[in-house]
Amino acid sequence: MPVVTASAALRTVPVYLKSVGTAVASRTTVVRSAVDGKLTEIDFTAGQRVVAGDLLARVEARADQARGEPDATEIRAPASGMVGGALRHVGDRVSPGDETGIVTISRTDPISVVFALPEAMLRAVRERLLQGSLPVKAYDHDKVHALAVGHLRRGEQESQQGTDKGELVATFENADRALSPGMRVDVLVPAHATRTALAIPLAAVRRSSAGYYTYMVTRHATAHVRPLTLGIVTGDFVVVREGLRPGDVIVTDGQEQLTEGSHVAIVEGPSPRPSE
Known part of the structure; x- marks a missing residue:
């Protein structure tokens, strides 16, 4: 290969x-009812993302508060973000002075x-x-x-x-x-x-359900799976904490066709040392 x-x-x-x-959250907004009344509908779920203007709830205003305005009973999001859980239940009395409000919106x-x-x-x-x-x-x-x-x-x-x-x-x-x-x-x-640390190109790193690994090439022109413990990524390289030694030759391109023990032909890059 x-x-x-x-x-x-x-x-x-x-x-x-x-x-x-x-x-x-970089900012949290408490949503309250603009009128005194009874909470009749909740139109959001915890964790939902909303944009300003989305309908959140409906309130049945007291007769002396409605003033004939059709939008007076709608509670809409004053800001965009992620809503928390409902702080009040359908049937609860709500008002502009409620300390907890109906829900909070978190800007993320x-x-x-x-x-x-x-x-x-x-x-x-x-x-x-x-x-x-x-x-x-x-x-x-x-x-x-x-x-x-x-x-x-x-x-x-x-x-x-x-x-x-x-x-x-x-x-x-x-x-x-x-x-x-x-x-x-x-x-x-x-x-x-x-500091000085052992590093390899990111392109050499593969990942499976068991963790990170790479294919190391030996002097017999065979590729072997080497499990890796990795450190930080810096540029196009990643620090190797465990699994390799300086000078080990690893595959950076062509891994998709390899399995444990595959015979390989190096078309570009260093070859293993004779002692390996």
């Missing part, structure tokens, strides 16, 4: 400060992620923020491919009471809605430092 190869090699990669954060594009870093690390963050915004990446349990890339919007530099950590807030455009309120994510903030 013809394949293209590359070598696992030591590369200079950036160092990241890591934390766990929680996604929160953009969305914020709140996280904390140890006070000792905040100095470097503060210094970089003086030069402009700071890119931030959010990951789920995958920990390899970022769910979203945003920027550090502001920092509450004071330590949280009773801790040695400072709170930070990052903003993500979230146009693809990869993040939702309440989601816990790993947050990576680039530190002003680098």
Whole structure:
């Protein structure tokens, strides 16, 4: 099978400060009835996304409040976003003065992620923020491919009471809605430092139900599956924590036709060392 190869090699990669954060709506709007009356209809479900003007509920206004206006009993979304669960039930009395309202609408594009870093690390963050915004990446349990890339919007530099950590807030455009309120994510903030780590091209990485792997080529011109434990992605390369050594030759193109033990012909790229 013809394949293209590359070598696992030591590369200079950036160092990241890591934390766990929680996604929160960038703005929350409480929807209340504009009139006193009885809630007669609920036209939304929890988690539904609405746009401004969508019908949310109907209220049967008190006779002295209706004033003959047909729209007076309709409750429409004042803003776009994701609705929560209904805070009142059909049959409940509602009014403009209700503290809880009928439902809340959470704006999720953009969305914020709140996280904390140890006070000792905040100095470097503060210094970089003086030069402009700071890119931030959010990951789920995958920990390899970022769910979203945003920027550090502001920092509450004071330590949280009773801790040695400072709170930070990052903003993500979230146009693809990869993040939702309440989601816990790993947050990576680039530190002003680098380190040396083993890395391979992203093109060499495959994924199965068992996890990540690559095909390593031996001196016998055969391809073997090598399970991988991966680190951060930097550019077109990904850090390999476990599974390979420097100099190992891996397949970057042609993997689709390979199985364990397939014989290969390298048409481009390095060949395995004679000792392998």
